[in-house]
Every structure is written in C-alpha cells, then in structure tokens.
Amino acid sequence: MNPLDTLIREHVVPVMTAAGFAKKGRIFRLAVPNGDHAFLHIDADPVDPAQVVFEVSFWMVLVPSWEFAYRDNPMTGAPDASGALATCKVVPPAVAAHQPDEEGFFRTRWAFAEPDTRDASGRELARILADKTVPRMVRLLDRGTLLEETRTNPNDGLVRLRGALMTEFLLRIDDAPVPDVTALVDKAEAEDEWARPFAAWARARLAHRVAAGG
Structure with missing residues (x-):
C-alpha cells in the first residue's frame, strides 16, 4: 500500500x-x-x-x-x-x-x-x-x-471563495426573510455588473421559495 x-x-x-x-x-x-x-x-x-x-x-x-x-x-x-x-x-x-x-x-x-x-x-x-x-x-x-x-476573511485560515456580498447571499437565500435577501440582490445588481447573472438566479430561487411557502 x-x-x-x-x-x-x-x-x-x-x-x-x-x-x-x-x-x-x-x-x-x-x-x-x-x-x-x-x-x-x-x-x-x-x-x-x-x-x-x-x-x-x-x-x-x-x-x-x-x-x-x-x-x-x-x-x-x-x-x-x-x-x-x-x-x-x-x-x-x-x-x-x-x-x-x-x-x-x-x-x-x-x-x-x-x-x-x-x-x-x-x-x-x-x-x-x-x-x-x-x-x-x-x-x-x-x-x-x-x-x-x-465575514472576516481569512478567519483562522478560512478563506471564502466568492466575494463577501455573494457569500452572504448564498448563506441567507434559503432561510433569511425574503424581503431582506431581495434588498441585498437589488443593491448588488444596482452597484455591480458582475451581479446580474447572480441576481436573475437569486430572484428565480426566491420566487420558487415563496411559491413553496418558504
């Protein structure tokens, strides 16, 4: 071996x-x-x-x-x-x-x-x-x-692999109040072009969550 x-x-x-x-x-x-x-x-x-x-x-x-x-x-x-x-x-x-x-x-x-x-x-x-x-x-x-x-990058060696805002989206999108996550998506899309593909995906996921009663 x-x-x-x-x-x-x-x-x-x-x-x-x-x-x-x-x-x-x-x-x-x-x-x-x-x-x-x-x-x-x-x-x-x-x-x-x-x-x-x-x-x-x-x-x-x-x-x-x-x-x-x-x-x-x-x-x-x-x-x-x-x-x-x-x-x-x-x-x-x-x-x-x-x-x-x-x-x-x-x-x-x-x-x-x-x-x-x-x-x-x-x-x-x-x-x-x-x-x-x-x-x-x-x-x-x-x-x-x-x-x-x-939120502190790095934290004891932990390194996030996406930006701070996108990391927060992905960690909160399934559980945080929908208006709070929607506000974050709106803010990111208004400020950065990179966020547009993510914003479309995030809104579709949030719509599915709302439809499912989440």
Missing part, C-alpha cells in the same frame, strides 16, 4: 468515521439533512523524493453554492468540492511540517519519512483533526456560523 494511504487508514479513518464522515479515496464527506456538505481532502504533493509530502484541507459546500456554480449545467450527482463556498488548510505542527521554517503556502505541507516518521506524523494529524478540524467543520455546517466566520 502507498505510505500515504497507510497513514490515512491507520490514523485518519478512525477519527473521521467516528465523526460520521464517509470515505472515498482520500476524500472524506459529511452531509447534513438540508443537503449541505463538508469535505476533507488529503492530497499528495510529490515535491521531495526523500519524504512523503501531502496537504490536508477542508471545503464547505452549501446547496445554494453548488446549484449556483452549476446553474447552466445542473449536476445530478452528489456535490463535491468544486462547488465550495469556503476552504481552509489544515496546517501541520512544526514536527510534522515539510518546511517548518517557511511561511504562507509552503508552511501548509505535511511530510514524513517512510517508515521512520509515518506514525508520528499520522498521530499529529489525527490529534489535530479530532481536537480542532472536525469540530470546526461540523460547526460550519450551520449556515449562520459559517456566515459569521466568512
């Missing part, structure tokens, strides 16, 4: 399955009843022949963000990270980092030497997932919580 897959099987799977995540390859998925999803990705980064280098990130995918992303080509399968509204790197502690003295992008890489430090790296990853990352992902599946955290 690939050393990274061994680490995942021995150290990551127990944490993620205990939290209710389903595994497919190196991706773990958790869905909530309203259809929103949280994904954890583990991606190999073959930049060092002497070590196994990889990155860990999580992605928050809401039903509105997924449907807006594929509004011109509706998808029938389950959502994936391509429709994410926000993402965050899981940063390793220095003892498990590929370049612990670097900053920025390069500091997010995990690494281990096979087989000498694989278990030590895996234990660190499992600890961070259990203590911090998974609880945060679960909290962010509440749209109100995600809205608050995306």
Whole structure:
C-alpha cells in the first residue's frame, strides 16, 4: 500500500468515521439533512523524493453554492468540492511540517519519512483533526456560523471563495426573510455588473421559495 494511504487508514479513518464522515479515496464527506456538505481532502504533493509530502484541507459546500456554480449545467450527482463556498488548510505542527521554517503556502505541507516518521506524523494529524478540524467543520455546517466566520476573511485560515456580498447571499437565500435577501440582490445588481447573472438566479430561487411557502 502507498505510505500515504497507510497513514490515512491507520490514523485518519478512525477519527473521521467516528465523526460520521464517509470515505472515498482520500476524500472524506459529511452531509447534513438540508443537503449541505463538508469535505476533507488529503492530497499528495510529490515535491521531495526523500519524504512523503501531502496537504490536508477542508471545503464547505452549501446547496445554494453548488446549484449556483452549476446553474447552466445542473449536476445530478452528489456535490463535491468544486462547488465550495469556503476552504481552509489544515496546517501541520512544526514536527510534522515539510518546511517548518517557511511561511504562507509552503508552511501548509505535511511530510514524513517512510517508515521512520509515518506514525508520528499520522498521530499529529489525527490529534489535530479530532481536537480542532472536525469540530470546526461540523460547526460550519450551520449556515449562520459559517456566515459569521466568512465575514472576516481569512478567519483562522478560512478563506471564502466568492466575494463577501455573494457569500452572504448564498448563506441567507434559503432561510433569511425574503424581503431582506431581495434588498441585498437589488443593491448588488444596482452597484455591480458582475451581479446580474447572480441576481436573475437569486430572484428565480426566491420566487420558487415563496411559491413553496418558504
């Protein structure tokens, strides 16, 4: 077995399955009843022949963000990270980092030497997932919580993938009072040309919500 897959099987799977995540390859998925999803990705980064280098990130995918992303080509399968509204790197502690003295992008890489430090790296990853990352992902599946955290960008590493106003639309469009969301749509459309395709989609979704009694 690939050393990274061994680490995942021995150290990551127990944490993620205990939290209710389903595994497919190196991706773990958790869905909530309203259809929103949280994904954890583990991606190999073959930049060092002497070590196994990889990155860990999580992605928050809401039903509105997924449907807006594929509004011109509706998808029938389950959502994936391509429709994410926000993402965050899981940063390793220095003892498990590929370049612990670097900053920025390069500091997010995990690494281990096979087989000498694989278990030590895996234990660190499992600890961070259990203590911090998974609880945060679960909290962010509440749209109100995600809205608050995306209003400060970045917030503890969380990066919204759309602008602040569109992020607020997508987080509020299914639940906030219709007049409030309509006012936001009107404001955006009046101020920015980029908002026009979104405004048309948002109004159609709001009309459907009203018709359904929402």
